[in-house]
Amino acid sequence: MSPGRRNDSFAGDSHVGLVRSGNEDAFLVAPPLFAVADGLGGHHAGEVASSTAIDTLLEAAPRAADAKSLGRAVRRANTAVIQAAESGLGRSGMGTTLTAAMVDGTRIAVAHVGDSRAYLLHFGELQQLTQDHSMVADLVRQGQLTAEESRHHPNRSVITRALGSDPNMLVDTFEIEAADGDRLLLATDGLTSMVDDDRIEQALGSEPTPQAAVDALVDSALTAGGHDNITVVVVDIGKASAGNGQRIAAVKQPGANRSALWLLWVLAAIAIVAGAVWSANSYARTQAYLISENGMVMIYEGVPGDFAGISMSWLSEETTLSASSLDVVTANRLAAGIRVDGLEQAHALLEEYRARTTGEPPSAPAP
Ligand code: MG
Numbered sequence: 196m197s198p199g200r201r202n203d204s205f206a207g208d209s210h211v212g213l214v215r216s217g218n219e220d221a222f223l224v225a226p227p228l229f230a231v232a233d234g235l236g237g238h239h240a241g242e243v244a245s246s247t248a249i250d251t252l253l254e255a256a257p258r259a260a261d262a263k264s265l266g267r268a269v270r271r272a273n274t275a276v277i278q279a280a281e282s283g284l285g286r287s288g289m290g291t292t293l294t295a296a297m298v299d300g301t302r303i304a305v306a307h308v309g310d311s312r313a314y315l316l317h318f319g320e321l322q323q324l325t326q327d328h329s330m331v332a333d334l335v336r337q338g339q340l341t342a343e344e345s346r347h348h349p350n351r352s353v354i355t356r357a358l359g360s361d362p363n364m365l366v367d368t369f370e371i372e373a374a375d376g377d378r379l380l381l382a383t384d385g386l387t388s389m390v391d392d393d394r395i396e397q398a399l400g401s402e403p404t405p406q407a408a409v410d411a412l413v414d415s416a417l418t419a420g421g422h423d424n425i426t427v428v429v430v431d432i433g434k435a436s437a438g439n440g441q442r443i444a445a446v447k448q449p450g451a452n453r454s455a456l457w458l459l460w461v462l463a464a465i466a467i468v469a470g471a472v473w474s475a476n477s478y479a480r481t482q483a484y485l486i487s488e489n490g491m492v493m494i495y496e497g498v499p500g501d502f503a504g505i506s507m508s509w510l511s512e513e514t515t516l517s518a519s520s521l522d523v524v525t526a527n528r529l530a531a532g533i534r535v536d537g538l539e540q541a542h543a544l545l546e547e548y549r550a551r552t553t554g555e556p557p558s559a560p561a562p
Pocket of ligand 1: 233383384385423424
């Protein structure tokens with residue numbers, strides 16, 4: 196169990212979950228500044244993207260809870276992620292969400308890109324403060340999906356805005372006036388795709404401390420299956436900025452996951468030498484990914500790259516969809532490869548992409 200980050204008035208924790216081999220999320224608790232980031236890109240690149248964003252946010256953050264200034268800091272973080280990819284740190288096509296909040300008494304400034312979320316428990320009632328920049332959120336806004344359907348949609352993790360690709364990326368920024376005793380929650384989709392709003396409201400409303408609320412929410416996501424990395428930050432409003440704007444030392448998600456990931460790879464390699472190629476192969480057969488090659492979208496069965504020198508992917512279909520017909524975020528993600536759970540999801544995602552280029556609504560996903 197990870198030790199978490201605690202104080203009486205705020206807490207944060209990140210858990211790798213039960214399915215992923217590495218943790219690409221990152222978080223920051225540096226009162227009055229709090230943030231979560233969910234990296235994407237695979238092959239360690241997601242970790243580089245999310246940690247670069249968090250580091251830059253901390254350096255560039257304003258001293259006051261001013262949303263416009265906080266938005267500028269998020270744009271600086273975007274530039275830093277793009278530069279990191281260009282300089283060979285990480286990979287091109289890597290990206291990250293970033294949801295940041297600055298708390299001054301009961302005033303909260305928020306800056307946000309992607310599908311991580313900020314919520315406020317306001318007088319006991321849960322309010323989602325941010326709007327997801329994701330394909331399913333667009334479909335919900337258009338009335339084509341319900342919020343509950345979006346939670347189970349095969350393309351729920353496809354985001355339409357992220358740090359790391361567009362130098363002119365838009366940042367949502369706003370300020371709200373909360374009340375003494377309210378609770379702020381920042382979370383990656385590893386929580387919100389596994390745990391519904393009722394449970395989140397109940398945990399935030401009943402747990403006595405932010406640390407207890409963080410632990411309860413992480414446990415709920417794990418109990419629900421822990422399909423993704425889970426990152427949760429909880430802040431009690433009215434207490435967090437008791438230091439009168441003075442920032443305490445930042446506590447960030449440590450890089451320990453990177454060495455853990457290396458250890459996993461070493462263990463995996465030993466397992467292969469011991470004759471466990473079969474199990475790696477069986478796992479790969481349950482996976483699929485879309486990738487652009489020579490400008491066209493290809494569907495592969497398996498996982499990208501190689502595993503201890505052995506390729507674990509098999510071309511399944513050369514599609515007729517051109518990557519350049521898609522938006523730049525998607526095209527960049529396709530260049531790096533977009534992993535999904537199996538060929539069925541790969542075809543559903545392809546349908547969505549085709550629909551975007553034709554303006555037709557996508558055919559309904561398989562039940
Ligand atoms: Mg995630």
